[in-house]
Structure formats: C-alpha cells, structure tokens
Amino acid sequence: MKQTEILVIGGGPAGLCAAAAAAQLGASVLILERDGKPGGQLVKQTHKFFGSKKQYAGDRGIHIGDFLLDQVEQDPKVEVWKDTTALGIYEDGVVTAEADGKHIKIKPEKIIVATGAAEKFLVFPNNDLPGIYGAGAVQTLMNVAGVVPGKRVLMVGAGNIGLIVSYQLMQAGVEVAGVIEAAPQIGGYLVHASKIRRAGVPILTSHTIKEAYGENTLEGAIIWQLDEKWQPIPGTEQDIKADVMCLAVGLSPLTELCWQAECEMKYVPELSGHVPVRNDFLETTRPGLYVAGDVSGVEEASSAMVEGRLAGISAAFSLGYGKDVAPKLQAEAQEELNELRSGPAGEKTMKGILKLTGKEGVAC
Known part of the structure; x- marks a missing residue:
C-alpha cells in the first residue's frame, strides 16, 4: 500500500497549486491525474488570462x-502519477485507484479533492446527431489534437467559454454562424464578445435551440426567441445552417468522490450544482478531506488556482508544517479570493458561497 502525507486527486490548476503549496511548507504529496498530461483545462487554453500577476495575468x-507542472515535477517532495484514476475514498481512509490495468491502494493522512467539473448538455430534438459537441470537447480537438470539428459552427452559450471558443474557431479558419444565448444578456466578459462581434459574428440573446436536423450528421438547427419568462415565442424561428453545434451551457462539479466519502453536500445553483459543505480553509465535513477548484463550485481558473493554494496550505498546516507562516499565507489566499470575486463578475459566486455557509441575508 502506498503511503503519503497528502494525496491530491486531480492534476488541474487547483490540484497542481495545492500540491506546490503543501510541498513548499514541507509536506510530501502524491498527485493522481487521470490524463496523460496534468494541467486540466489549462492544456487547451490558448488565450491570455486576466486578473493580476498573482494569477498569471x-x-x-x-x-x-x-x-505549474514543472514546479511540482521539480520538487522532490511531490510525486505525479499520470494516467491514474481515483476510484473511491473509504471509511478507513484508504483511497483506491486504477493505473495500467492495476488496482492500487493509497493511505494518505490528508486528501485534497480537485476533480474539476464536467460539461452540461441540452435536451432538444435530435441532440444526439454527430456534429453536436460540448465546447470543451471542441477546444480539445482544436488546441490539443489539432483537428477542426467542421466548416460552420453554431455556438450555444455566450459565457466566457462560448465566446473564447468561438474566437479560437475563427482563428482556426472555421466559420462561426452565430452565438445564441438563452439569457437576456451575455454571461462572459465584454472584451471576448467584442472580438467576435468585430469579426461580424452575431450574438443573439434571449434565443435557444428548438431542434437540430440532419440526415446522418448535423446539417443545421432551428432556433427561436424567448420571452421575459424564458418561454419560446412561436413565429420567431430561424434556420441556421451548420455542420457543427457547440454547446457552452455550463459545467457541473464532479463530486462523485465527495458523495462517496460521505461529505455533507448542498445544492447551490449559483455554484452550478451539488457541492461539498466546507469551512473557510476548504476542509469538508469529513475531517482531513479538503476541496479546491470547480469541484467546490464552478469559477474561473484563476480562482481555482488560489483555492488550490489555500487547500494545500491548510492541509500541510494541519499536519504541523509551516506553523510560523501558514496562517499568514491562508489569510493572503482568502483575500485574493475575495478580490477575484468582487464586483459584478463575482456576485453570483459570492451569493452561492453565502448560501452554502448559511450566511445569506446576514448583515456584514
């Protein structure tokens, strides 16, 4: 059985930052990453980040x-197991995993779950036609595999992912027929929307998919307008010809391990689904199990990295490392998170966190 002080499940931005922070305080860390290259969503994000230099703006x-990967691989206190999938977290603290067809047992003292999120889908007639993808899948095809998904794309969803992937499609020579968004306003940053609008791509808010059509693969879709009650308006249908439909309609936290570990869970729409209840240091109701990144509530990668750092510091501190510096580092990370979540862009997340902690409606 493999022994380690801190086990990090997930080698995305949150997991890598958690491992680096814990190791810097002196803890030994093992990272489990199911893909061949750690980095999570970062491995396919060719756009530049916003924020401050602290978050690699x-x-x-x-x-x-x-x-981030170089940082942990160069630290002798960190092991990185690639192509390894965590299977379960059990009552006795043992974590099982699968790698190369083998069943592995791991006994950590602390666990950080940083499993990320999965793409949501939409229900509409013929949504199973070949040519209908999640936006993250299209981004992987283009930016990792170097394959364009088709010739003409209809993007569904005007959040940051939908807007960024639309621009990357155009950079790859793919025509974007348009972007539709069910909400009355776009959800992404205006700078991303402006880039594709300047290229002549229409963004239609208060619109959704009525149905897709095609013989053997996608040939197009019928869209229609929504009223102020989110109900379709008959007679507003438009036929959009496209061989690819890209769904950028949000993410759901991948919390299966948290459920299985019997963490207390709570449904918070503002955090994109069921998420584990945790304290200010990201420790869940299962002692010694921490969460960070999209598994704790879907946000931008910048927030995931800071949450990872906070979880790593907290887990190492609980083992007795960094007694002189850890409280200060925790406070700094919490302040960074507050800054990232300030203003209109973070209003939804802050509302969700207040709901999760039971502080909603409490005067500050």
Whole structure:
C-alpha cells in the first residue's frame, strides 16, 4: 500500500497549486491525474488570462499549465502519477485507484479533492446527431489534437467559454454562424464578445435551440426567441445552417468522490450544482478531506488556482508544517479570493458561497 502525507486527486490548476503549496511548507504529496498530461483545462487554453500577476495575468493558459507542472515535477517532495484514476475514498481512509490495468491502494493522512467539473448538455430534438459537441470537447480537438470539428459552427452559450471558443474557431479558419444565448444578456466578459462581434459574428440573446436536423450528421438547427419568462415565442424561428453545434451551457462539479466519502453536500445553483459543505480553509465535513477548484463550485481558473493554494496550505498546516507562516499565507489566499470575486463578475459566486455557509441575508 502506498503511503503519503497528502494525496491530491486531480492534476488541474487547483490540484497542481495545492500540491506546490503543501510541498513548499514541507509536506510530501502524491498527485493522481487521470490524463496523460496534468494541467486540466489549462492544456487547451490558448488565450491570455486576466486578473493580476498573482494569477498569471497576461500569460496563456497552456503556458501556465506547463509552469505549474514543472514546479511540482521539480520538487522532490511531490510525486505525479499520470494516467491514474481515483476510484473511491473509504471509511478507513484508504483511497483506491486504477493505473495500467492495476488496482492500487493509497493511505494518505490528508486528501485534497480537485476533480474539476464536467460539461452540461441540452435536451432538444435530435441532440444526439454527430456534429453536436460540448465546447470543451471542441477546444480539445482544436488546441490539443489539432483537428477542426467542421466548416460552420453554431455556438450555444455566450459565457466566457462560448465566446473564447468561438474566437479560437475563427482563428482556426472555421466559420462561426452565430452565438445564441438563452439569457437576456451575455454571461462572459465584454472584451471576448467584442472580438467576435468585430469579426461580424452575431450574438443573439434571449434565443435557444428548438431542434437540430440532419440526415446522418448535423446539417443545421432551428432556433427561436424567448420571452421575459424564458418561454419560446412561436413565429420567431430561424434556420441556421451548420455542420457543427457547440454547446457552452455550463459545467457541473464532479463530486462523485465527495458523495462517496460521505461529505455533507448542498445544492447551490449559483455554484452550478451539488457541492461539498466546507469551512473557510476548504476542509469538508469529513475531517482531513479538503476541496479546491470547480469541484467546490464552478469559477474561473484563476480562482481555482488560489483555492488550490489555500487547500494545500491548510492541509500541510494541519499536519504541523509551516506553523510560523501558514496562517499568514491562508489569510493572503482568502483575500485574493475575495478580490477575484468582487464586483459584478463575482456576485453570483459570492451569493452561492453565502448560501452554502448559511450566511445569506446576514448583515456584514
């Protein structure tokens, strides 16, 4: 059985930052990553990040992922197991995993779950036609495999992912027929929307898919307008010809391990689904199990990295490492999170966190 002080499940931005922070305080860390290259969503993000230098503003996601991976691989206190999938967290603290067809048992003292999130889907007639993808899948095809998904794309969803992937499709020479968004306003940053609007791509808010059509593969879709009650308006249908439909309609936290570990869970729509209840240091109701990143509530990668750092510091501190510096580092990470979540962009997340902690409606 493999022994380690801290086990990090998930080698995305949150997991890598958690491992680096814990190791810097002196803890030994093992990372489990199911893919062949750690980095999570960063491995396919070719756009530059916003924020501050603390969150690598001005750098592209792919370069940030490489930097974080190099950081942990060069630290002798960190092991990285690639192509390894965590299977379960059990009552006795044993974690099981699968790698290369083998069943592995691991006994950590602390666990950080940083499993990320999965793409949501939409229900409409013929949504199983070949040519209908999640936006993350299209981003992987283009930016990792170097394959364009088709010739003409209809993007569904005007959040940051939908807007960014639309621009990346155009950079790859793919025509974007349009972007539709069910909400009355776009959900992504205006700078991303402006780039594709300047290229002549229409963004239609208060619109959704009525149905897709095609013989053997997608040939197009019928869209229609929604009223102020989110109900379709008959007579507003438009036929959009496209051989690819890209669904950027949100993410759901991948919390299966948290459920199985019997963490207390709570449904919070603002955090994109069921998420584990945790304290200010990201420790869940199962003692010694921490969460960080999209598994704790879907946000931007910048927040995931800071949450990872906070979880790593907290887990190492609970083992007795960094007694002189850890409280200060925890406070700094919490302040960074508050800054990232300030303003209109973070209003939804803050509302969700207040609901999760039971502080909603409490005067500050």
